[in-house]
Amino acid sequence: xxxxxxxxxxxxxxxxxxxxxxxxxxxxxxxxxxxxxxxxxxxxxxxxxxxxxxxxxxxxxxxxxxxxxxxxxxxxxxxxxxxxxxxxxxxxxxxxxxxxxxxxxxxxxxxxxxxxxxxxxxxxxxxxxxxxxxxxx
Amino acid sequence: xxxxxxxxxxxxxxxxxxxxxxxxxxxxxxxxxxxxxxxxxxxxxxxxxxxxxxxxxxxxxxxxxxxxxxxxxxxxxxxxxxxxxxxxxxxxxxxxxxxxxxxxxxxxxxxxxxxxxxxxxxxxxxxxx
Numbered sequence: 001x002x003x004x005x006x007x008x009x010x011x012x013x014x015x016x017x018x019x020x021x022x023x024x025x026x027x028x029x030x031x032x033x034x035x036x037x038x039x040x041x042x043x044x045x046x047x048x049x050x051x052x053x054x055x056x057x058x059x060x061x062x063x064x065x066x067x068x069x070x071x072x073x074x075x076x077x078x079x080x081x082x083x084x085x086x087x088x089x090x091x092x093x094x095x096x097x098x099x100x101x102x103x104x105x106x107x108x109x110x111x112x113x114x115x116x117x118x119x120x121x122x123x124x125x126x127x128x129x130x131x132x133x134x135x136x137x
Numbered sequence: 138x139x140x141x142x143x144x145x146x147x148x149x150x151x152x153x154x155x156x157x158x159x160x161x162x163x164x165x166x167x168x169x170x171x172x173x174x175x176x177x178x179x180x181x182x183x184x185x186x187x188x189x190x191x192x193x194x195x196x197x198x199x200x201x202x203x204x205x206x207x208x209x210x211x212x213x214x215x216x217x218x219x220x221x222x223x224x225x226x227x228x229x230x231x232x233x234x235x236x237x238x239x240x241x242x243x244x245x246x247x248x249x250x251x252x253x254x255x256x257x258x259x260x261x262x263x264x265x266x
Contacts, residue, residue: 074258
């Protein structure tokens with residue numbers, strides 16, 4: 001059995017100041033920050049860099065609170081799958097708890113988090129081109 | 138300095154065989170038999186599971202000493218390390234040091250950047266080939 005994962009889609013680095021952490025990684029590792037956004041609903045500040053097929057997502061609060069030092073950590077990763085319905089069904093059949101697939105921040109994509117049985121690693125599945133992308137006429 | 142790609146994500150687990158069983162049987166990931174094994178100097182055993190162009194590295198501490206054992210003791214299982222591939226490890230280390238980062242000396246094709254220089258993220262530089 002498998003979930004049809006094709007690659008690691010993105011890795012999340014969470015920080016109490018995601019802009020500062022993204023800047024540090026960008027400057028020290030030569031990464032280009034491709035996109036900066038505020039997550040709809042939560043207002044979280046997100047910055048994205050891409051290394052070949054893998055996106056590094058720097059995530060933090062929309063409003064940075066005063067701090068003594070910037071603290072960041074690896075907080076999860078997302079695997080790309082080709083068929084979210086089949087992947088979620090297979091995992092649930094094996095006893096894993098997953099969230100109901102929902103629209104992701106990425107246009108046309110759906111995402112589902114695997115909630116249990118992952119050996120302490122928060123991870124989720126994402127399928128691109130799963131939803132029609134709205135175009136402005 | 139330019140990073141080429143994400144080489145692997147290091148994941149600390151309590152029991153390597155159990156973790157590999159979970160990820161192989163339920164997620165369909167097959168370990169790369171050409172990589173991994175016991176690394177006595179680090180007090181670990183590990184296995185690598187390819188997912189696209191990167192790997193998941195599962196790491197089990199074999200004793201009570203070392204950074205992996207310390208992580209397991211403090212936090213249990215979880216994401217431990219991010220490994221990025223560079224073209225020229227010595228040059229990458231030099232470049233980071235010139236920027237004020239604290240970086241260990243290259244050893245066995247890898248070097249670790251101090252967590253004091255990464256906002257707390259355990260970052261490994263690796264040169265392949």
